[in-house]
Amino acid sequence: MAGTKKVKKLGKQEVEAIFSRFAEIEPEPRGELDYLNAFTLLVAVVLSAQATDAGVNKATKKLFELAPSPAAMVALGIERITELIRTIGLYRGKAKNVFALSQILIEQHGGEVPGDRASLEALPGVGRKTANVVLNIWFKQPTIAVDTHLFRVGNRTGLAPGKTPLEVEKALHRVVPERFMLHAHHWLILHGRYICKARKPECWRCPIAQWCLFEPKTPLPGRG
Template sequence: MAAAKKVKALPKADVEAIFARFHQIEPEPKGELDYLNAFTLLVAVVLSAQATDAGVNKATKRLFELAPSPSAMVALGVEQITELVKTIGLYRGKAKNVFALSQLLLDRHGGEVPEDREALEALPGVGRKTANVVLNIWFKQPTIAVDTHLFRVGNRTGLAPGKTPLEVEQKLLKVVPPHYMLHAHHWLILHGRYVCKARKPECWRCAIRQWCQFEPKTPLPKGA
């Protein structure tokens, strides 16, 4: 396949059409991480860095049974948390962060997950992307967490061409129609995960291909 051409930002009408199509296909998109409450969502997202959602869900099933709250997580201790999440990449550092953030939630926030970006990002293992996910999913704030999938889709399609995740995020916040903002995060991530794949995007079955600036588009595989 020939090299992809550099894309230009899409016109406003095309951006509206893309999100209208996403909404038509799946009005209420959901993330794929399992969680019980705001705390377990936060932990799951911290653990998901450089790991698959399926792999995280497998590890957190028992973890969340034993520790669905910050106090219970602290009671487990670092060693037991480490043992429970050892199937996840970078598990030792992540286990330490989960223990430490649980302790800080108890010390600073009465055991509650704060509804504030600055407070979230002050927790161990929590960066801008993790904070955006928690704010969007649990607190229903119109944030967009740019992971590798969303960064790719933003650039390929022309929705938000940018050199850094923050640049893509800021452009999306400007161009996504307000009435689609709450679910934009999930629509774009799921589209990148299952259709607009990194090595070979499945353009032949892409619901938004008529507006997408990516060229050349991957043709239908032979024999399909």
């Protein structure tokens, strides 16, 4: 992930104000991946690497109808899985990972998705970010999954500057007030996806612009 312009860190009061504003606007933020249960959530997140949520949802609609469980996914087979997800980037490798992780879930976890990081990260195609998403959404743990959007927002705003995703993740755990931790992940990712965009942040409509340290702020189109 490419770094962004280095900024100073926000103070405690500014961080509090930012998350209070997020909570006011969207008290219960949700991710945009479609899923039926813990297993399909895990699969959807694995498939979302270097792909859009919309693209993943389109591909998994039929996949999850046919294989909503590890046993059904294994029965489907690698070739059929590959065929169903071929519209997603890196689909061949992802199909192999989905098949393999389904086998492991059956053999080692009784067909259930484990609720601990070590077990999740031991699965094919599952890294720290994927594990954090599953732990946060399904198991309601206050984890933060740092994707490109969240990495950008953490650096650009001054919330949690860091040179790596892990640095940003750890920084956020230090500064985000405890009562906001469960939803911090979604607020920041959605903010980066729709407002604090990579090429040109839409500062003119940003709900946290008054606390953000990014300069110069992007003006309303036509007024710059």
